Amino acid sequence: MFAQYIRYLKNRPQLHYKRDLVTKMQNIRNRLMQVLNVCRLCNSVKSCVVRPLPCYFSSTSTMAKSKFDYVRNFEVDDTCLRNCYIVVRLDGRNFHKFSEQHKFTKPNDNRAVGLMTRSARSVMEELEDIIIAYGQSDEFSFVFKRTSNWFKRRASKLMTHVASQFSSSFVFYWKEFFGEQPLLYPPGFDGRVVLYPSNRNLKDYLSWRQADCHINNLYNTVFWTLVQKGKLTTAQAEDRLKGTIAADKNEILFSEFDINYNKEPAIYRKGTTLIWEKHDETVTKQTNGLTVERRDKCVTRSRRIVQAHHCDIIGEEFWQQRSNILEDDGC
Numbered sequence: 048m049f050a051q052y053i054r055y056l057k058n059r060p061q062l063h064y065k066r067d068l069v070t071k072m073q074n075i076r077n078r079l080m081q082v083l084n085v086c087r088l089c090n091s092v093k094s095c096v097v098r099p100l101p102c103y104f105s106s107t108s109t110m111a112k113s114k115f116d117y118v119r120n121f122e123v124d125d126t127c128l129r130n131c132y133i134v135v136r137l138d139g140r141n142f143h144k145f146s147e148q149h150k151f152t153k154p155n156d157n158r159a160v161g162l163m164t165r166s167a168r169s170v171m172e173e174l175e176d177i178i179i180a181y182g183q184s185d186e187f188s189f190v191f192k193r194t195s196n197w198f199k200r201r202a203s204k205l206m207t208h209v210a211s212q213f214s215s216s217f218v219f220y221w222k223e224f225f226g227e228q229p230l231l232y233p234p235g236f237d238g239r240v241v242l243y244p245s246n247r248n249l250k251d252y253l254s255w256r257q258a259d260c261h262i263n264n265l266y267n268t269v270f271w272t273l274v275q276k277g278k279l280t281t282a283q284a285e286d287r288l289k290g291t292i293a294a295d296k297n298e299i300l301f302s303e304f305d306i307n308y309n310k311e312p313a314i315y316r317k318g319t320t321l322i323w324e325k326h327d328e329t330v331t332k333q334t335n336g337l338t339v340e341r342r343d344k345c346v347t348r349s350r351r352i353v354q355a356h357h358c359d360i361i362g363e364e365f366w367q368q369r370s371n372i373l374e375d376d377g378c
């Protein structure tokens with residue numbers, strides 16, 4: 048049949064692209080001949096050699112595939128609702144134990160905080176559409192812009208990419224922060240996705256995390272001061288703090304240990320907020336010296352970099368000064 052068609056094409060000079068068509072048909076014919084030959088060969092050896100081989104060259108493979116195709120329908124649609132901020136929050140798995148085993152200083156370990164921030168920076172730099180991230184203790188939240196269409200807004204894809212990029216960075220940069228102290232086992236981070244439909248909701252979410260940072264850090268600061276400087280046992284310190292409110296804790300620190308909590312490093316009190324900022328960078332370029340003399344030229348260009356802040360994000364001031372982070376929605 049192919050031979051007939053090729054002959055037919057050759058005898059029709061008026062046909063456009065005739066030569067191309069003839070070549071294509073000849074190629075298809077040659078390919079089919081090859082397949083046929085292999086099939087013949089397989090059939091002749093079928094009885095004494097392997098049985099499944101011929102199925103690669105028959106339609107049964109296609110039929111078999113379609114037989115299994117239905118399993119695709121078990122996948123559920125996890126597309127994030129449009130027009131919402133997508134927040135991915137990661138949290139260290141069993142970091143109570145991890146921090147003990149790696150001798151984190153109490154209540155805060157500078158190396159650990161630095162490594163968490165470095166890993167979060169890597170997430171922002173490597174993944175698209177993250178406008179702001181906030182971290183404290185063993186957690187970090189990443190906010191994707193409302194209009195993001197990254198990975199078709201599929202929650203599982205977004206979350207797993209954030210978690211894996213963060214975890215691998217945590218291991219990759221470990222030495223940069225902990226030097227020769229070895230990483231004893233691979234750390235893990237769980238992740239969750241939460242959607243926030245308005246600027247107000249998103250700001251309240253971030254405020255909630257920062258308030259959590261404040262409560263935990265105030266407690267930990269007093270607790271470990273009572274233990275380290277007040278020489279109380281951990282059980283005694285726990286007892287002492289039972290039923291106290293923030294003002295009581297501030298008072299213990301101030302009157303008994305001469306510590307003004309508000310003067311403690313902001314990085315511990317406020318956590319870390321990462322945002323994109325424009326940064327002017329001056330580089331030296333060499334001019335091409337074919338007609339003019341070769342010489343260095345200073346060029347200034349603007350680059351976006353991830354900048355860390357340790358300030359209050361509960362009040363409006365932070366947002367007013369950086370109105371470009373969130374698109375105005377009147378809420």
Ligand code: GTP
Nearest residue numbers: 139140141142143146151152153154155156184185
């Ligand atoms: P899961 O998250 O449920 O797996 O438990 P977890 O043990 O990670 O507890 P959680 O996330 O609630 O709290 C984090 C823990 O990490 C804290 O309770 C501390 O024990 C520890 N941690 C985080 N940052 C530091 C730090 O800078 N210094 C010290 N010493 N410990 C820290």
Ligand code: MG
Nearest residue numbers: 138139140185
């Ligand atoms: Mg944890």
